[in-house]
Amino acid sequence: MYYCLRVSVLLWPVIRRNLRFFICAIFVICGFTFFPCKGFAMGEASKFTFAQLEYSGGNWNPRPRAGNRLMWELIKRTSVEARIDTVILRADDITIFEYPFLYMSGDQELPPFSDREISNLKLYLEFGGTLLIDDCVGKSNFGFDNSVRREVKRLFPNKSLERLPADHTIFKSFYLLNQSYGRIMEKSYLEGITTENRAAIIYSQNDMGGAWAKDPLGSWEYQVTPGGEAQRSMAFRLGINIIMYALTGDYKQDQVHLPFILKRQM
Numbered sequence: 001m002y003y004c005l006r007v008s009v010l011l012w013p014v015i016r017r018n019l020r021f022f023i024c025a026i027f028v029i030c031g032f033t034f035f036p037c038k039g040f041a042m043g044e045a046s047k048f049t050f051a052q053l054e055y056s057g058g059n060w061n062p063r064p065r066a067g068n069r070l071m072w073e074l075i076k077r078t079s080v081e082a083r084i085d086t087v088i089l090r091a092d093d094i095t096i097f098e099y100p101f102l103y104m105s106g107d108q109e110l111p112p113f114s115d116r117e118i119s120n121l122k123l124y125l126e127f128g129g130t131l132l133i134d135d136c137v138g139k140s141n142f143g144f145d146n147s148v149r150r151e152v153k154r155l156f157p158n159k160s161l162e163r164l165p166a167d168h169t170i171f172k173s174f175y176l177l178n179q180s181y182g183r184i185m186e187k188s189y190l191e192g193i194t195t196e197n198r199a200a201i202i203y204s205q206n207d208m209g210g211a212w213a214k215d216p217l218g219s220w221e222y223q224v225t226p227g228g229e230a231q232r233s234m235a236f237r238l239g240i241n242i243i244m245y246a247l248t249g250d251y252k253q254d255q256v257h258l259p260f261i262l263k264r265q266m
Helices: 002-017 020-032 064-077 096-100 113-125 143-153 210-212 228-248
Strands: 048-054 083-092 101-106 130-135 191-195 198-204
Touching: 020 048, 048 143, 064 083, 064 210, 064 228, 083 198, 101 143, 113 130, 113 143, 113 191, 113 198, 130 210, 130 228, 143 198, 143 210, 210 228
Parallel strands: 048 083, 048 101, 101 130, 130 198
Antiparallel strands: 191 198
8 A cells, every 4th residue: 555655646746747648538538528639759849848828918028038048047957858948828728738837927917817717727727737926026015916916816716825934845846945036035935825735826026037037148137136146046046946846746845855955056
């Protein structure tokens, strides 16, 4: 019995990475057609993809080069195979189920999502998807922040965004961190919505994308304050941690990191 349980725990990250495949398989077995299931093959389709949420109104893409730069760093620092280019999706797009990670950013107020968008996004989150929301302004109770809290409440009426503790798995999924980072330091912590012991929504008000972004000539697009380049480095580490968390969940909750991680300088 212990062996079976251990195998199930180890298989969970694999199941989540191939979420759409397993959903397709279940519906095929049951004799239903829910959505087309494409054949899986090695190559670009098997690589991690930075998927970004597009929405109507507001400004859904204030840091258009942030995802590309983070993917470069993810490839350089980890063994994760990733695509450099960003995939743009809407909340009501059924193909969001192909991606374990979804990034939403903004710096303005936005109109409410449609009921269809809310329904599809809620299903995505409940089926194991992870949504990172990045406030590029960092002003609480204003504009984008108000819109985020409104839409999160529509997704999970019985839950509220809550502060994630400093010992949360997100802060130790790859690097050992003890707080949140970004272009600014509006809040030293992340907020989130936890469902079934998993942070399905992660909310940062520190403009992580602003710390990641480089212009076409290879220069950083934005200054990082107040901590400068050391703070930028930590913002990259946090971004990588969040991706690793989206891919693996809480499997490291009870693991002990090796001392060399503390000395990692990238």
